[in-house]
Amino acid sequence: MQTYDFIIVGSGSAGSVVAERLSASGRFSVLVLEAGGSDRRFYVQMPLGYGKTFFDPAVNWNYKAEPDPGLAGSADHWPRGKLLGGSSSINAMVYIRGAREDFDAWAAAGNPGWSYADLLPSFKALEDNEAGADKWRGVGGPLHITDCSNAVHPLTKRYLVAAQQAGLPFNPDFNGASQEGVGIYQITTRNGRRMSAARAFLRPAMKRRNVRVETNALATKLLFEGKRAVGVEYEQNGETRTARAGREVIVSSGSINSPQLLQLSGVGPSALLGSVGIPVIQANENVGANLQDHVGINYTFKGRLPTLNQVLRPWWGKLRVGMQYILTRSGPLSLSMNNAGGFFRTDPALARPNMQLYFQAFSTVIPKNGERPILTPDPWPGFSIGLSNCRPSSRGEIMIRSKDPRDHPRITANAYSTNHDVDEMLAAVKFVRTIASMPAMAEIIEEEVLPGPSIKSDADLVQDFRKRSGTVYHPVSTCRMGPDASRAVVDPRLKVHGLQGVRIIDASIFPDNITGNTNAASILTGWKGADLVLEEHK
Template sequence: MQTYDFIVVGSGSAGSVVAERLSANGRFSVLVLEAGGTDRRFFVQMPLGYGKTFFDPAVNWNYKAEPDPGLAGNADHWPRGKLLGGSSSINAMVWIRGQREDFDDWRDAGNPGWGFDDLLPVFKAIEDNEAGADAWRGRGGPLHVTDCSASVHPLTRRYLKAAQEAGLPFNPDFNGASQEGVGVYQISTKNGRRMSAARAFLRPAMKRGNVRVETGALATRILFEGRRAVGIEYEKNGRSQSVRAAREVIISGGSVNSPQLLQLSGIGPTDLLKSLGIEVLVGNDNVGANLQDHVGINYTFKGKEPTLNQLLRPWWGKLLVGAQYLLLRSGPLSLSMNNAGGFFRTDPALSRPNMQLYFQAFSTVIPKSGERPILTPDPWPGFSIGLSNCRPTSRGSIMIRSNNPRDYPKIVPNAFSTETDVAEMLTAVKFLRRIAAMPSMAEIIVEEVLPGPSITSDADLIQDFRKRSGTVYHPVSTCRMGPDPATSAVDPKLRVHGIDGLRVIDASIFPNNVSGNTNAASIMTGAKGADLVLADHA
């Protein structure tokens, strides 16, 4: 059996960083096991190409949640990256850290070293921010962050002006001193190509002689000697293989796969594991519990002015933007679909924003089989204003269905299962309409297409957002961090409670969700977690 100092399971947002950091000093050998394949695909590297990867089984786990009463019985599609870079290779690339208070809450829950002041230097060290270094932004790090303010669709300016007319301040940097207000999103790209965690961290590490990456390698079980993790059993090309870790096993499978692998290996809810014939090594009900996710909805409008629909839909437009991208690495294909957005409070009495806004200068009301129709939008001038909740109080779970590693786990989001979440979303969609009614937007709107002008009562608005809302792909907390195994799965050093030589390092350890897109915080967690590992093996 081959032995490495460290085995990292998962090459996603956190795992790629862990592998790079642990191998950087040359002292340690690192094996990365990735169930998926290569990230060297055109629609992965082209930023707006993620419409093509949204359902693609070659790069996407294509999970499906259970029918959710909170979403009017809908079974939500849960894309998760199944390739080098994980979900950072198929996401919308919006670079948002979260609010200071999010991380201070983590620290105050008994996790020293995880407050905002502790983590700001980690965030800055990750980044190569095009806007330049300052008290908040980093320059010279591995991951390039692009300032899109000069490249967004002209309609974006109308949205920004209308939001200011509705009372929100303009915010030039959501990762600066304050998050509140509206502005243009920074995105994780460089020279018109996606800057995934694989591109920024893993691929440079793969050039080192002490790093080995195995793709197509599905981890099936953690191997133990007593209560110490000593290796991983995995399947590749239909064959079961085992590898040994001399120092530690690190699980970086993300919020779905990390609890799944722990449960398959005997760490999780005792009754569940016993019912599936799995020998219980450590009974812990928090493994797979406490699932938190942001839930969002779009309101879509037909306009009087051209949107990206008129450029992305016709063959000649595809030819034009395709040539612009291929020759210059610029134009709509080099951007995220979310040009701009913002953060606001549904109640002025709140101390900080609890809702996130998104503006998209195109619309996809008409479905297209087999893909998210970003590159084939509606035939009329359409645009959308969307929103999602920042800190929902609803909690769900991710639990295995069987002892077969290839069976997808049972994902139970429990969206809108609290009165608080329903009430704040009701207030939020009314504010979204208020933005659309401001002069700068109203003068170019022909009609509201979705949900439409007939939806006006509170009951109808609630019914509509239950029917049309869904995940915005930010699941966290299924292996939450905390000092007490009665309420958490890993300790503040990300060590699995009750086990030696085993850590979880990814977004599943978040004690609570962050206010905004989760990718930046996931990558930060990889860097912070690697630092904790290295400190224990100095």
């Protein structure tokens, strides 16, 4: 059994950052355990290739949630990255920090050091924003952020005009002074390749002699001496192995795997642990509870102008954009499916936006088995306007089914389980139709394909979004941060309540979900968490 100063379980958006920062001085030895394999795969590195990784078991946990009454009984597909970089290696790459008010609420809930003013210097330090430095943006950091303003499909500009005709302001930077309005999304790429957390942080760290990364290493439980975590047991190549941590074990396994690993280790709801025969090390009812996620839906239209469907569907189109990408690292394959979007309020009386928009210059109504049909869109000119809720009030949970670490945990999302979430989504889908009815869009729309013009009444609209909605892959809060051990799993320094030698550093610690995509805030959590560790280990 080898001993390291720090053991990091998980190489995802936060874990990669923690590994880089803890190893930078050369004073500490760091072991990173990753259950998956390498990120050096063509469809991982090619930005639009995530359509191919959406169901690929080689890089994806392919979780499935429990049948959900709120989603008309459907069992939602939950992709999560199982490779170096974690979900940052298979996500849609949209870079949204979250709203100032989100982080200020974290701090106000008893988490000092987590306000927007506290975190802004860290955001700027980790960023290398192609749009340039200003009061809010940073340059020179490890994470390159691409400005796509001059690369998006021409139809995107019509969407932006229509949204402004519907009353939304144009917003040049959702990570700037405010979030409200519509604009072009910034994405985490560099020179046409995905800029995952592995590429930005872990790969540089792996060049250091004090860093060891073990892939295909499934952590099975944390090892304790009394209440102190002293190591990790893991399986690799059919063998059970152990590693000891001289200073700390850091769990960065994400909002599904972090609570799962704690529960497998005897940290969690005592009744649950007893029911599967796991001795209780530390009882905490919040481990796996308080699950929050953003839920979204697309409205799809058939257009009178060519869309990316005409480019990406025919063999000759695939050949052309493929050659363009290989030769110049540009074109549609170098971008996210979400060219643009925005944030709006479903009620003018709200203090800030509660809904997020997405514009996609292609459509995928016709499914294709084995992949998300991004690279094989519909045979007619189609496009979609999507949306998701930003701060839903519904809460779910993630709980182990057995003591077998290979057994996927039970994911109970409870989508649309409150009247609040149903009412705001109803108002939101009506606003999507308002955007589509504006002159800039209406003049090029032949018909609404989904849900279609026959869906008119409130009851029909609600029934439709229950049937067609799904996760937008932003689960958080299953090991939430807070000062009170009766309501949280970790304290404001990310130490697990009631234990020593173990922290959780990933999106599972979010006290509440943020307004927007969660990857940027997950990376920030890794940066901030590493600061907290380094403050205590000089």
